[in-house]
Amino acid sequence: RKEVEQDPGPFNVPEGATVAFNCTYSNSASQSFFWYRQDCRKEPKLLMSVYSSGNEDGRFTAQLNRASQYISLLIRDSKLSDSATYLCVGPNYGGSQGNLIFGKGTKLSVKP
């Protein structure tokens, strides 16, 4: 099982909708994660951190469910500008992957 797995999508939603993505992880010791946003042909950019208490930033809410080993990203009142690929990122506790593990991303397309 991959250490961080995401539904690749695409999620096609109308403007103003609420959309949620999940990301599952395999290492039960993981306690912190990041969500990154990547626009087409651009570099990934940090969106928000996710700790055990969750995190909220405006229209974005991230939660960590340690019992079921998944994290979620909720986007309320979707904007056209939210269209991007969202990467789930977790810690790497070993192996050859450096100190972070990146999911392959979930693509979101917000339509007018």
Place this chain on the structure above:
Amino acid sequence: NAGVTQTPKFQVLKTGQSMTLQCAQDMNHEYMSWYRQDPGMGLRLIHYSVGAGITDQGEVPNGYNVSRSTTEDFPLRLLSAAPSQTSVYFCASSRRVGEFQPQHFGDGTRLSIL
């Protein structure tokens, strides 16, 4: 602040040529890394460094060399370019090793091997 700077932004090479992708960061970050990103594959780690003079292999190191002579610079060398190395390359850095820190990315180098 400049952050992570990558050069060049675009490059076309012929099979067998060598070249160096440059990466520099001005944030005094300990950790630096190189990724390649191909359609449907996500980010794959090539090499990383936890400090000056220390480098290690990532998931896909074959055909690439790195060195870290200073904290600021982490160049990636393609020894003999192959079409399979056509990709977008990202350099990233983070503040400290051993702590869960976000990585900051450069804006990428788009490399085509003919």
